[in-house]
Amino acid sequence: MKTRITELFGIEHPIIQGGMHYVGFAELAAAVSNAGGLGMITGLTQKTPELLANEIRRCREMTDKPFGVNLTFLPTVSSPDYPGYIKAIIDGGVKAVETAGNNPQKYLPALHEAGVKVIHKCTSVRHSLKAESIGCDAVSVDGFECGGHPGEDDVPNFILLPRAADSLKIPFVASGGMADGRSLVAAVALGAEGINMGTRFIATKEAPVHQNVKDAIVAATELDTRLVMRPLRNTERVLLNEPAKRLLAKEAALGANLKFEDIIDEVAGVYPRIMTEGLMESGVWSCGMVAGLIHDIPTVKELIDTIMRDADAIIRKRLAGFAG
Numbered sequence: 001m002k003t004r005i006t007e008l009f010g011i012e013h014p015i016i017q018g019g020m021h022y023v024g025f026a027e028l029a030a031a032v033s034n035a036g037g038l039g040m041i042t043g044l045t046q047k048t049p050e051l052l053a054n055e056i057r058r059c060r061e062m063t064d065k066p067f068g069v070n071l072t073f074l075p076t077v078s079s080p081d082y083p084g085y086i087k088a089i090i091d092g093g094v095k096a097v098e099t100a101g102n103n104p105q106k107y108l109p110a111l112h113e114a115g116v117k118v119i120h121k122c123t124s125v126r127h128s129l130k131a132e133s134i135g136c137d138a139v140s141v142d143g144f145e146c147g148g149h150p151g152e153d154d155v156p157n158f159i160l161l162p163r164a165a166d167s168l169k170i171p172f173v174a175s176g177g178m179a180d181g182r183s184l185v186a187a188v189a190l191g192a193e194g195i196n197m198g199t200r201f202i203a204t205k206e207a208p209v210h211q212n213v214k215d216a217i218v219a220a221t222e223l224d225t226r227l228v229m230r231p232l233r234n235t236e237r238v239l240l241n242e243p244a245k246r247l248l249a250k251e252a253a254l255g256a257n258l259k260f261e262d263i264i265d266e267v268a269g270v271y272p273r274i275m276t277e278g279l280m281e282s283g284v285w286s287c288g289m290v291a292g293l294i295h296d297i298p299t300v301k302e303l304i305d306t307i308m309r310d311a312d313a314i315i316r317k318r319l320a321g322f323a324g
């Protein structure tokens with residue numbers, strides 16, 4: 001499948017692995033890229049630019065295909081060393097960056113000068129248009145279904161993607177709820193030129209996370225996620241567990257008085273304990289509704305090959321049959 005996304009990033013299949021905190025290590029990024037997609041190292045999981053530079057080197061040892069780095073611009077007071085991370089990306093010869101969160105405008109000239117293509121993750125058409133206007137090369141349109149931060153507008157992909165297609169000139173991928181060949185064909189039908197997946201890639205053999213995390217995704221249905229932190233306008237879709245229930249109870253009790261400090265036990269620094277140690281009740285962790293479509297733990301190559309084979313069969317048989 002050749003699209004503007006495969007051309008932009010020099011990849012075989014229009015499938016991107018979104019940045020994921022404590023999941024997007026070199027092992028997963030390399031596996032996705034080796035399978036013909038675009039793997040993504042999660043920049044901020046590496047505590048310093050030097051560690052990111054090392055992770056980029058490790059990834060390059062595992063693949064000779066293009067891969068990218070996710071840089072999430074957090075609304076925090078004590079900002080990470082973003083210029084340092086940008087330098088590590090450029091010096092490491094990485095040619096694709098997925099930005100997310102706040103506006104990446106400040107860093108675009110340096111990235112573009114180094115030949116880096118930038119795909120910005122957005123949860124609304126207005127943010128996608130802003131990304132286009134500041135010079136991003138592509139956007140990843142993240143619908144309400146997505147694991148992680150779906151924004152505050154709650155527009156699902158069946159509306160968001162065609163709205164994006166009607167509004168944007170730059171190419172975009174569909175993100176949130178993508179799992180299989182059906183997702184890819186539907187996304188392309190709605191105007192996207194590829195898909196971005198998060199949750200689906202966690203439940204793969206190569207994802208360097210504890211088996212408990214993969215099993216939890218396979219066990220979950222589409223009814224098992226919740227939105228937390230909405231009162232803080234920092235909404236996150238997480239898997240329903242005991243910490244999520246406690247957090248939601250605090251939100252209900254404190255209402256508009258809720259502060260970040262009230263929920264710090266459930267959210268701060270929990271990712272290493274969950275993803276690495278498999279302590280599933282340590283706090284809340286991002287998970288998409290797409291868990292309801294995930295029933296196995298294949299290798300990344302099996303997953304991507306199956307998506308492409310099924311998409312091809314849907315287009316050539318099912319859809320062509322309707323046309324005939």
Ligand SMILES: Cc1cc2nc3c(=O)[nH]c(=O)nc-3n(C[C@H](O)[C@H](O)[C@H](O)COP(=O)(O)O)c2cc1C
Pocket residue numbers: 017018019020021023042070072099100101121142145146147148149175176177178196197198199200285286287288289290
């Ligand atoms: C466990 C987890 C951690 C994530 N961490 C990040 C992150 O650090 N930065 C980011 O931009 N997106 C992050 N995301 C969002 C994903 O990159 C992707 O946009 C999202 O998972 C797509 O929805 P899906 O899970 O339905 O495929 C995370 C998602 C998950 C499931």
